Amino acid sequence: MVNSGLTNGVEETLETRISKAALDLGFVSCGITSAREDPVRAERLEQWLGDNHHGTMEWMETRAHHRRSPQALWPEARSVIALGMSYAPSADPMRLEDYPAHARISVYAQGKDYHDTVKKRLKALARWLVAEELGAEVKVFVDTAPVMEKPLGEAAGIGWQGKHTNLVSPDHGSWLFLGAIYTTLELEPSDPQRDQCGTCRACLDSCPTDAFPSAYRLDARRCISYLTIEHKGPIAEEFRTALGNRIYGCDDCLAVCPWNKFASTAHAMREFLPRAELASPRLGELLALDDAGFREVFSGSPIKRIGRGRFVRNCLYAAGNSGDAALLGACEKLKNDPDTVVADAAHWAAARLTSSL
Known part of the structure; x- marks a missing residue:
């Protein structure tokens, strides 16, 4: 040392x-x-x-x-x-849960x-x-x-x-x-942290898709963050409804953790403050984005890396879950999108909205 x-x-x-x-x-x-x-x-x-x-x-x-x-x-x-x-x-990550016409973007990706x-x-x-x-x-x-x-x-x-x-x-x-x-320096190790989860299982019970086979184990194939960000094709129908209005990531298991009561926004970097247009975006506006518009809106954002196709796919699933008939026109238009994954999602969303009329 x-x-x-x-x-x-x-x-x-x-x-x-x-x-x-x-x-x-x-x-x-x-x-x-x-x-x-x-x-x-x-x-x-x-x-x-x-x-x-x-x-x-x-x-x-x-x-x-x-x-x-x-x-x-x-x-x-x-x-x-x-x-x-x-x-x-600074805001409750779950606050848009009851506003289905608005898109939910994971906290980390809003800045x-x-x-x-x-x-x-x-x-x-x-x-x-x-x-x-x-x-x-x-x-x-x-x-x-x-x-x-x-x-x-x-x-x-x-x-x-x-x-x-x-x-x-x-x-x-x-x-x-x-x-x-x-x-390459030989440094003195710090003391490791002790697990302090105790009997709490709030994070496990909050998962909309049951992505935890057991405590401390995650099956990414069922995780909304994986499905909306990493998964490239159509999302399996068994998960589409559970997505709700989440279009990029999911904060549910993080947001319910009791240890967050010690987290202070005073310690957060200014760069991570949410951009106004990403804090509570309307699905209708997002569905209208072409490739150039997507790149412009999400310049400097981690969302840009998934590309317009995957992003609009997610927005269409959210639209289908919204029950908002005002979104039907945008979904119908996207049925002819050159991206076959987007077109598939548009057909699903339009059918869902039509059945709810």
């Missing part, structure tokens, strides 16, 4: 200075864990993939060997700095793309660390590489993986974007 610096006459460790530098950059949580393989984490990953719970996310399987441990991805790594950045919402914001600050922290410790090597990751951010965050003590499989912070609830810095 490297020691350097004095605070009030007390020598300050590098680990403490890293944490302070992270807080100065806007991170609310910072912890350290070893880059070596944890057999338990590796076994859980293999079981999840073996059960085919990753659905069509082929990259989870093709690079599973790199996900087993940080050193499997980068053999020279010795430590991992796990970081969390708050996006705690700027978190990849850009988090990575920019990770790079700044990495540069600071290299300047402090000459010879140190670093690599930064934000959700775009074979890195198991959630179990690493738990091992580094910034939270624990709750029964909904997401990280839960005792200070910031379920509203954390995660990032990681791998380094």
Whole structure:
């Protein structure tokens, strides 16, 4: 462990200075864990993939060997700095549940793309660390590489993986974007977090599609976030009604977590504040978007990556669930869309709306 610096006459460790530098950059949580393989984490990953719970996310399987441990991805790594950045919402994520003509967009996607914001600050922290410790090597990751951010965050003590499989912070609830810095430095590990879910099962009971076979296990093939974002074809009819008016992601299992009472919007980055047009968008306006309009509206948003076709598909399922006859014309028009998945969704939505007249 490297020691350097004095605070009030007390020598300050590098680990403490890293944490302070992270807080100065806007991170609310910072912890350290070893880059070596944890057999338990590796076994859980293999079981999840073996059960085919990753659905069509082929990259989870093709690079599973790199996900087993940080050193499997980068053999020279010795430590991992796990970081969390708050996006705690100021409004109730469930508030649009009873307004079916409006679309529900997951809290994390209502502001700027978190990849850009988090990575920019990770790079700044990495540069600071290299300047402090000459010879140190670093690599930064934000959700775009074979890195198991959630179990690493738990091992580094910034939270624990709750029964909904997401990280839960005792200070910031379920509203954390995660990032990681791998380094060749041998750093002192933080104490891991203790699971504090207890007997609570609010997240499990809230899932509209029963995506949890059991506590701490998620079948992505049934998860609305997976279905609306990752799944490329038509969504199975058994799930379409359960989508309700959710068109991008789902916050239900996060929103009901009792630990969110400790989350404060004062700690959320300004970049993650919701754009006015995405906080409560009308389905009719979204259904009218062509490819150019979609790209313009969602420029700088994580929503842009799913493309207009998948997005309008989701909006059509929501329209079909709305019972709003005013949306029937837009659905009828989209029956002839060149995207066959959109056309299929339009036929389903139009039939649903017609039957409700």
